[in-house]
Amino acid sequence: MVESYTIDSIDRSEVLRYLGYAGQEMTPELEGRIGSGASRCLSIGTPRGAWRIFDAEGRGTKEDGTPYVRLAGTPLELLGTSMQKHMDGAVAVGVMAVTVGMGVERELRRLSLTDRVGQVVFDAAATTLVERAADACEASIVSAGYERGLFANSRFSPGYGDMPMTTQPVLLQALDAQRQLGITLTNTLLMVPTKSVTAVIGLFETIQPSTHATCAGCSCFDFCTIRPTGHTCRG
Structure with a gap:
């Protein structure tokens, strides 16, 4: 499944978090830069995602x-004790990739040569935007799991815990992400566009501790297709 996401705003508090803000006094100039950086990011970003659900084969x-978790119908294996724990009892796994596109990448490169402060602020805004795209993609996987009577846990990305970065090429291939989203890898397994996210989500027959406890504050709230039906992803 390939999707485009409509994201109308960038959370200022998240931008500040990525900037390392810890209560310092904000100058009017920095406030203005954050606003303009977020607006620019929204105007040129193209949030898109691709996802699939694979049965857990063994x-x-x-x-x-x-340790490994093997997925049916793909050479993708989830390696490491982190995956062993995260997918313990999972009957299926949602695999996802999202990006905000090369327009954002080109702007980051331009700012790195012309405006270093602007680049730092724009980078934080772009990170916030791609994480919102990841929330939207996660919501789609949660909804698809719900339709199968399954409960999702949280998304987990290569490089977290001991899940190796070598997962990236096989994961992206499983989603045909280069053709569908334009995501490629460098020799060091970093994604281009750099503002891209990959992750896996476990799907279980029982509610998990990390299943969203309530709709209030859920990162997927704005993109949820379950809630309008009068139900929740907890059943």
Whole structure:
């Protein structure tokens, strides 16, 4: 499934968090830069995502002792003790990739040469935007799981815990992300556009501790298709 997301605003508090704000006095100039950076990011960003759900086919341990979760219909394996724990009991796994596009990437490169402060602020705004796109994609996976009577846990990205970055090429290939979203990898397995996110989400037959407890404050709230039906992803 390939989707485009409508995101109308960028959360100022999230931009400040990515800037490392800890209560320092804000100058009018910085306030203005945050506003203009967010507006610019929204105007040129193109939030899009791709996702698929694969059945969990098997679990085991490789010869070197690395735990794995194998997904049906794809060479993608989820490696590491982090995945062993995160996917314990999962009957299916949602696999996702999102990006805000090359327009944002080009602007980051331009600002790196012309306006270093502007680049830092724009980078924080772009990170906030791509995380909102990830929330939207996650909402789609949660909804698809709900239709199958399954409950989702939280998204988990390569590079977290001991989930290796070498997961990236196989994950992106499983989603045909280069063709569908324009995401490529460098030799060091970093994604281009840099403001891109990949993740996996476990789907279970029982409610998980990390299943969204309430709709209030849920990161997927704005994109949820379950709530309008009078139900929630908790059943």
